[in-house]
Amino acid sequence: MIVMPDIYDKIMELARRRGFVWPTSECYGSVAGFIDYGPLGAMMKRKIEDIWRYFYVIQDGYYEIECPTIGEESIYIASGHVKGFADKMIQCPHCGEFHRADHVAEAEGIENAEIISAEELTTALQNIPCPICSETFDGAEVYFFNLMFQTNIGPGSQRMGYLRPETAQGIFTDFNRLLRFYRDKLPFGTVQIGKSYRNEISPRQGMIRLREFTQAEAEIFIHPEHKDHPAFTRYADRKVPLYSISNQENRKDATEMTMADGVSSGTIANEYVAYYIAQTHDFMLTCGISPDKVRFRQHLPDERAHYATDCWDAEIFSERFGWVETVGIADRTDYDLRAHAKQSGEPFTVFLQYEETKRVRETKVVAKMGALGPKYRNRAKAVADALAESSPADNGAEIELDGEKILVPPEFYEVKDVETEINGEYIMPHVIEPSYGIDRIIYAVLEHSFDEEMVEDETRKVLRFPPKVAPVQVAVLPLMARDGLDDIARDIRSKLQDEGILTEYDDSGAIGRRYRRQDEIGTPFAVTVDYDSKEDNTITIRDRDSMKQIRYDIDRLPALISDLIKGRSLFEEYL
RNA sequence: GCACCGAUGGUCUAGUGGUAUGACUUUGGCCUUCCAAGCCAAUAGCCCGGGUUCAAUUCCCGGUCGGUGCACCA
Numbered sequence: 001m002i003v004m005p006d007i008y009d010k011i012m013e014l015a016r017r018r019g020f021v022w023p024t025s026e027c028y029g030s031v032a033g034f035i036d037y038g039p040l041g042a043m044m045k046r047k048i049e050d051i052w053r054y055f056y057v058i059q060d061g062y063y064e065i066e067c068p069t070i071g072e073e074s075i076y077i078a079s080g081h082v083k084g085f086a087d088k089m090i091q092c093p094h095c096g097e098f099h100r101a102d103h104v105a106e107a108e109g110i111e112n113a114e115i116i117s118a119e120e121l122t123t124a125l126q127n128i129p130c131p132i133c134s135e136t137f138d139g140a141e142v143y144f145f146n147l148m149f150q151t152n153i154g155p156g157s158q159r160m161g162y163l164r165p166e167t168a169q170g171i172f173t174d175f176n177r178l179l180r181f182y183r184d185k186l187p188f189g190t191v192q193i194g195k196s197y198r199n200e201i202s203p204r205q206g207m208i209r210l211r212e213f214t215q216a217e218a219e220i221f222i223h224p225e226h227k228d229h230p231a232f233t234r235y236a237d238r239k240v241p242l243y244s245i246s247n248q249e250n251r252k253d254a255t256e257m258t259m260a261d262g263v264s265s266g267t268i269a270n271e272y273v274a275y276y277i278a279q280t281h282d283f284m285l286t287c288g289i290s291p292d293k294v295r296f297r298q299h300l301p302d303e304r305a306h307y308a309t310d311c312w313d314a315e316i317f318s319e320r321f322g323w324v325e326t327v328g329i330a331d332r333t334d335y336d337l338r339a340h341a342k343q344s345g346e347p348f349t350v351f352l353q354y355e356e357t358k359r360v361r362e363t364k365v366v367a368k369m370g371a372l373g374p375k376y377r378n379r380a381k382a383v384a385d386a387l388a389e390s391s392p393a394d395n396g397a398e399i400e401l402d403g404e405k406i407l408v409p410p411e412f413y414e415v416k417d418v419e420t421e422i423n424g425e426y427i428m429p430h431v432i433e434p435s436y437g438i439d440r441i442i443y444a445v446l447e448h449s450f451d452e453e454m455v456e457d458e459t460r461k462v463l464r465f466p467p468k469v470a471p472v473q474v475a476v477l478p479l480m481a482r483d484g485l486d487d488i489a490r491d492i493r494s495k496l497q498d499e500g501i502l503t504e505y506d507d508s509g510a511i512g513r514r515y516r517r518q519d520e521i522g523t524p525f526a527v528t529v530d531y532d533s534k535e536d537n538t539i540t541i542r543d544r545d546s547m548k549q550i551r552y553d554i555d556r557l558p559a560l561i562s563d564l565i566k567g568r569s570l571f572e573e574y575l
Numbered sequence: 576g577c578a579c580c581g582a583u584g585g586u587c588u589a590g591u592g593g594u595a596u597g598a599c600u601u602u603g604g605c606c607u608u609c610c611a612a613g614c615c616a617a618u619a620g621c622c623c624g625g626g627u628u629c630a631a632u633u634c635c636c637g638g639u640c641g642g643u644g645c646a647c648c649a
Contacts (some may be wrong), residue, residue: 017586017600029623029639085649091576100647143638147649163647201647209648305649318585479608508602512610519610531608547610551627 003390006342008320011450012206013184014358014461018474020044020446021207029148033203033211035439043178043471043502044212045442048287049193052216055283060231062189062218065178067170070151073160078343079169081162086146088118090125090137101142104128118142121192140539147198163197168411168433171219175348179221188224188229189220193438202417207443210320210568214438217298220272221438223352224334227270235278237262242277243297243315267298269331276329276434280314285439288466291422292446293317296329299573307335316444326440341428353424363395365390372412387413445469449522455547463522467565474503474561475518475526481507489529492539492554496527499558501565519544525564527557543571550574 015021016075019038023030024348026396037045056062076082088101101121105128118141126135149163164170171178171190182188193216203209208294212433230556236259238295243254257277262268267284268277273558295328299311314327341348367384376383386399387408396409449463467473476493478485486507507512511528526542533539539557552560563569 013586023640024638026622032640049637082649088576090646135627147647203648204642206641285641455610460611477609485608510607510610510612512612514611515609516611528609542609549609 003162003481007447007450008206008318010452011446014450014520015461016447018455029380031211033209034202034269035207035210035574042444044445044465045438047469047471048438048442048445049214049216051286052193052438054192055153055279056189056191056216056218059328060189060218060279062220063181063193064191064193065171065174066194067164067167067192069164069197070153070161071164071169071173072153074163074343075169076148076162076165077175078339080171081165082146084147085165086144088121088142088143090122090142092141101125104137118144145201147200148491149197149199157497165198165540166191166435167194167215167217168219168336168435172340172347172431175221175337176184176346177509179350184350186226186352187219187220187222191218205321207439208318208324210439216436217437218276218432218434220432221350222272222432224427224430227272227430228329229271231272232259232275234273234284237414238278238281240281241295242413243295245298245300248297248300254297268312272332272432273310273312273329276432277312277314280327280329280434280436281458284314284316284441286466286468287318288445288449288464288469289316289441293448295323295442296437297323297325298413305330305332305335307333316440316448318444318447320447324440326437326444328433328435329433330433332429332431332433336431345524347426349426349427349428351424354422356424358417360422361417361419364388364390366414366416368412368414375412383408414445460516460519462519462544465522465524466567467524467569470524471502471520472504472518472521472523473501473525473565475514475523476503476505476525477511477514477528479511479528479530483531483569484530484534485531488533488539488554489527492527492557494530498562500559501560514543515547525561527561540575541571546571548575 012021016023018040020041020341022035022036022038024034025031053064057064059307065175073082076085082308090104105124107122117164121142122140123141125140127136129136140571148165148368151161153161153162163295167319171192174190178188178190190482194214195212196215197212200209200211205210209445239256240262241254242257242262244253246267247254257265259271259274260269263271281294281296285291286482287375293316293330295317296312297315299308299313304311309331311328311330312323314329315323316326318324337348340346364389365388369380369384371384382401383399383406387397390397390399392415394405394410394411395414400405400406400407427442445465446463451462451464451488453460453462463470474496476489476496477488480486490503490506493503493505504518508514508529515526522544524544526544528540528541528542532551533554538551538556540552541552541557541560542549548571550571560569560574564571
């Protein structure tokens, strides 16, 4: 891996100076793991989120919801975060080193180290030597370090709350409402973009490991037996670099493969997973990620969560951090819904009607409650239930009640031959979950867009953002701030504003300096008003990447700029 | 969380037991007819707390933030 140790510093220096990303609350000394997005960063983030919305909300039709960032304890008991998101830690009383208690125990041959309680682990470790200093852990206690931020809800602090460690749970907990919203049909999807929180032990790496970060997650609920994506043809022929389990095991680099081949060869579990791999690839390139710096790495069987059938991470290559996981795409089966169903007692199932009603003949044992009630009293209901499950003989039905075998005589029940109609079945959907780390994507876009080139012995710093991502879309510059050029420029600016285009007006200093300023913040186009503009009602449009200019009619400018930003036409076509 | 290293205008930096160098940027003015030109001026800084000292940005201790290694990363 070629490491350029200064590229991160260069990017972050620019990002700080020009208002993309700042350390948070600097006047009080900042806090590791938290950042502020400055004016340009916040705008750029919004644009990237909007591109994401284009793919998931507009293209796929999955509506967005917004849930609280604080959730009450039950949610995270169900999701497994209260238990599973905590590590059992122990600190050596002699050298002060922190260890994962279960790892130390396992290495010393203690069985079930991962599942035994903290108390048991404490006892087990008392005479075990610290792997660092070899003194024993005598007197040290195993404690839980949970990566969730904890809080109390209300003044009585009776109700425990947690800051959500992922946005997904809000979608799962709203499942029954969402199901109604989508009129009781599968498949359907719901997305959420928002902040999540993890109390990282050591959040270094700037924007890569944050304690508060933005996720964009989609939860797509599908029939467990129908994992073919209805719009699969959209991406069937798209080639994506796949770093599959076998590539990893055979130490081969990622190989390009179409999604159709990925699914038919069995590399990718199903069309849904493949569709979102391809869609993620599409999204990344749209945001300005370099095509040669993305790959999709399949989770190895031992790192995959036990409930997931297939899981792929989109990884982006960073000069500074190497391959960084930015998106996870998993088939989570019915794990989450099942967990919430168990915790809440709600069904979390979909009733799917059969095309044709099925008729089933069966024999039913129906209790005669009039007779049963007086005899069995408060046990009558239990007896009736047990009878329904029993297979009566001529002399009566033998049932078991509280471990006691009872023979219920025939006069207490009736055996009926009934035909029932079955109109459908309840099924618990499976969930496909693409989960995006927006902040990491923003960093990667900055890194991949950043460029330096020498122009007449000066270093030109440019952010080569796609026009859709650039926080400022057009700079309007009068060549001179006089002779009426400034008036024409202001007029052009307001016409562009009417089109909803974000412009910056700048009349200070030499024109070259102004171009450089815009280059540094990635503004794709600059409109310059010169003396010819007064004569023939034209201006020049300067392209950031090529620094080439064209003359264009002022009246038709807003429409052209709009097309250029949306990617409907390319600057080169007008040269 | 541990160990080591670092922290000087917005940015990059020089330097010091007696309040700080230079460049770039920014702002105003002059000049300027398309890629950081020039001139004049202005704004702006020693990470925070404690200690030693007549005096601390400088030395010491603690903290914060950043970098590196360890640990951690559902």
